[in-house]
Amino acid sequence: MAPYSCARNEFSGEASVYLDANENPMNGPYNRYPDPLQLALKKKIAKIKGVRETQIMLGNGSDEPIDLVFRIFCEPRVDNVVAIDPTYGMYQVCAEVNDIEYRKVRLNPDFSMDASRVLAAVDANTKVIWLCSPNNPSGNLLDRSQMRRVLDGFAGIVVIDEAYVDFSSESSWLSDLGKYPNLIVLQTFSKAWGLASVRCGMAFASEEIIAYYNKVKYPYNVNLLTQTFVNEHLDKETEKAEWVAQILKSRADMKQQLLGLAVVEKVCDSEANFLLVKVKDANAVYRELIARGIVVRNRHNVTLCNDCVRITVGTPAENERLIEEMSKMK
Numbered sequence: 001m002a003p004y005s006c007a008r009n010e011f012s013g014e015a016s017v018y019l020d021a022n023e024n025p026m027n028g029p030y031n032r033y034p035d036p037l038q039l040a041l042k043k044k045i046a047k048i049k050g051v052r053e054t055q056i057m058l059g060n061g062s063d064e065p066i067d068l069v070f071r072i073f074c075e076p077r078v079d080n081v082v083a084i085d086p087t088y089g090m091y092q093v094c095a096e097v098n099d100i101e102y103r104k105v106r107l108n109p110d111f112s113m114d115a116s117r118v119l120a121a122v123d124a125n126t127k128v129i130w131l132c133s134p135n136n137p138s139g140n141l142l143d144r145s146q147m148r149r150v151l152d153g154f155a156g157i158v159v160i161d162e163a164y165v166d167f168s169s170e171s172s173w174l175s176d177l178g179k180y181p182n183l184i185v186l187q188t189f190s191k192a193w194g195l196a197s198v199r200c201g202m203a204f205a206s207e208e209i210i211a212y213y214n215k216v217k218y219p220y221n222v223n224l225l226t227q228t229f230v231n232e233h234l235d236k237e238t239e240k241a242e243w244v245a246q247i248l249k250s251r252a253d254m255k256q257q258l259l260g261l262a263v264v265e266k267v268c269d270s271e272a273n274f275l276l277v278k279v280k281d282a283n284a285v286y287r288e289l290i291a292r293g294i295v296v297r298n299r300h301n302v303t304l305c306n307d308c309v310r311i312t313v314g315t316p317a318e319n320e321r322l323i324e325e326m327s328k329m330k
């Protein structure tokens with residue numbers, strides 16, 4: 001398949017007169033189509049992450065690189081993918097939109113993963129295995145040696161979603177990219193970087209996989225405003241590190257305080273910026289918090305999450321209000 005060849009692809013050097021793309025000559029710089037490969041931004045990201053620019057795909061949030069995995073690697077109504085359960089909901093949504101069978105492998109009650117059970121769900125038509133670590137909604141890291149067994153034992157694509165990696169005590173899988181040509185690592189600017197509204201997600205993989213991404217994605221999938229805004233934010237690494245440190249401290253405080261409340265039965269260990277909390281009656285807690293103007297995520301109907309709510313770590317003042325309201329509940 002030949003990708004769409006846009007004006008910005010056919011000529012990518014520096015010229016003084018651009019009459020190739022039917023743009024309006026006025027209203028610079030917004031009149032021009034943006035760089036389809038976002039090279040200036042990738043250059044900066046490559047340096048920070050220790051990868052080559054050609055190992056990066058940028059998308060409209062992580063949603064885009066997630067969806068494109070199905071569109072690139074799976075044949076509708078023929079192929080299937082395997083994923084841990086519970087996990088982030090977008091993998092299943094994208095599977096269903098693309099008409100690809102989605103096979104769930106239930107985690108252990110402590111949300112740990114047995115590689116052997118994941119690999120047992122694989123058949124000849126399995127093209128992708130979805131892992132998420134730290135996982136959502138549980139917040140735990142998957143065991144590294146179990147993940148390695150999945151990577152070693154499966155010849156198809158293995159996606160590791162690291163949206164919460166900045167909050168975790170373990171390092172990224174990025175350093176293993178060279179070892180696993182079938183590995184895709186997902187990260188995002190939506191969490192630690194505080195840019196959820198800007199919509200920019202990252203996929204890191206072998207150059208071969210990134211070439212497929214570039215072929216299938218919309219040519220101008222990341223607009224100029226996002227490219228320049230994220231680029232500027234990358235200079236604020238110190239500020240981001242301070243935010244993360246603050247959130248980690250609040251996460252520990254919040255866990256301690258929650259454990260002291262009558263309504264709380266259990267708080268899962270978290271390597272992310274949220275806590276999965278088991279309460280006496282999740283529906284009631286959710287409802288009562290809403291009535292007091294506080295929104296948490298009710299996970300009661302999610303696998304292994306009976307009577308659990310997922311609570312994002314907020315500012316110290318926000319966390320205090322949550323604890324205050326929850327302390328009134330029995």
Ligand SMILES: *Cc1c(COP(=O)(O)O)cnc(C)c1O
Nearest residue numbers: 061062063088136163188190201
């Ligand atoms: C929040 C989250 C994302 C981020 O998605 P974006 O589209 O980049 O905002 C990705 N994966 C997981 C598991 C998440 O929880």
